[in-house]
Amino acid sequence: MPQLTAGQYMLVYNTFSLTIAAMLGSFVFFVLARNLVGEKYRMSLILSALVVGIAGYHYIRIFNSWDHAYSLVDGMVSATGTPFNDAYRYVDWLLTVPLLLAELVLVLRLPKAQGGPMLWKLVIAAVAMIALGYPGEVSGADMTARFIWGSLSTIPFVYILYVLWVQLGASLPSQPEPVQKLVKNIRLLTLATWGFYPITYCLPYFGIDPSTSVVGIQLGYAIADIFAKCGYGVMIYNIARLKTEADNAAAA
């Protein structure tokens, strides 16, 4: 573990606490708000709750691991010898990223023959993307390994973007006008937040010192997680509301 200043240590510490609060707050929101949307959209809200619940659990573990990796006494930070466990993030993504993609496909209520296979392709690509990124993340000072695994991980990432833009894009004209706009926005949010992870992943290449790099990685992942999980879930909720209103208008 690199040597940190008290300010650096506390910045990461407080960001982790913020992330726990955001995840658990969003969990309560999705559980309670699911009854405000039509029954056929509720599964997406349930999956949103699952995602932020699982992420909340992992951020409590990440927070505790950070707390145990360093001690701060009289303004001095020292490493305790207990390692900071980076694996929690990857375990979290392995569970939550397929669920995030399922939220989007399910809320659109595509015809079964279309939605089912699309969902499977996205889930398999998401698992491949995360499983391929992990060996690079834990390769330590071996920059070549980080580069190779990171590059391999990009292939399924690009494939996911292809499915979301080309295949899911083809189904958009069948959706109500305001839903189309929201789906386009949620795809952009996905691109912006998911694109933030590889930038964070690459921080060690930018020639910055190891402590700034550690702080940047932790802050980058935490902030990206808040947008990609809580913000994304709120947009899914908005799509579900709009579709519920459209259904009610059609039934009236």
Added chain:
Amino acid sequence: MPQLTAGQYMLVYNTFSLTIAAMLGSFVFFVLARNLVGEKYRMSLILSALVVGIAGYHYIRIFNSWDHAYSLVDGMVSATGTPFNDAYRYVDWLLTVPLLLAELVLVLRLPKAQGGPMLWKLVIAAVAMIALGYPGEVSGADMTARFIWGSLSTIPFVYILYVLWVQLGASLPSQPEPVQKLVKNIRLLTLATWGFYPITYCLPYFGIDPSTSVVGIQLGYAIADIFAKCGYGVMIYNIARLKTEADNAAAA
């Protein structure tokens, strides 16, 4: 406790954390999704929630027991002298395996004269299977005891398979077509995941070193538990959804 490398120790540690997240996430899912199925199928969803809730509790205990059995400081793993408690798994199975079988029998809504006795036979066989396996699991280096108890435990296991294939199979033609397919899939999942436990149980016989054996046993049981509890529960949910849709179509 055998000597482990830091990588072996952390692999088991992270797998336990993954399992906790999977169990607690599934708990939230079954609790929230139970209202998406018809009232007469809700008991199965409630039992699914119970199973993963109880398993989540036990995995928190198992995680803590693993954490206390070893210490990892400056990349070196050493046994603390506190034993790792294997009994949590058997206590868990004693409670959850009868519940898993009850989920399946109840979701099918067999006629009472048929479903009731079948459920009792399955529950008693499940308790016998687990109670007979435990003395072998804790017999340490005594490979003969492990073999005898393991063999005795296999008798009720085969009986459960007989009930599921022959007796429950005989009732399948009265179920809607897609439900029949799902029940066949869930039986295969049961065979594959439950069959995984005896393989894990037999790992000490394969002449591998004790540390690899310990890591393999813990990983094997954890992954089998995720499929046999969370995956199985999701399949029960799908059966309940299909039967709810069939009921609604028949009533319309």
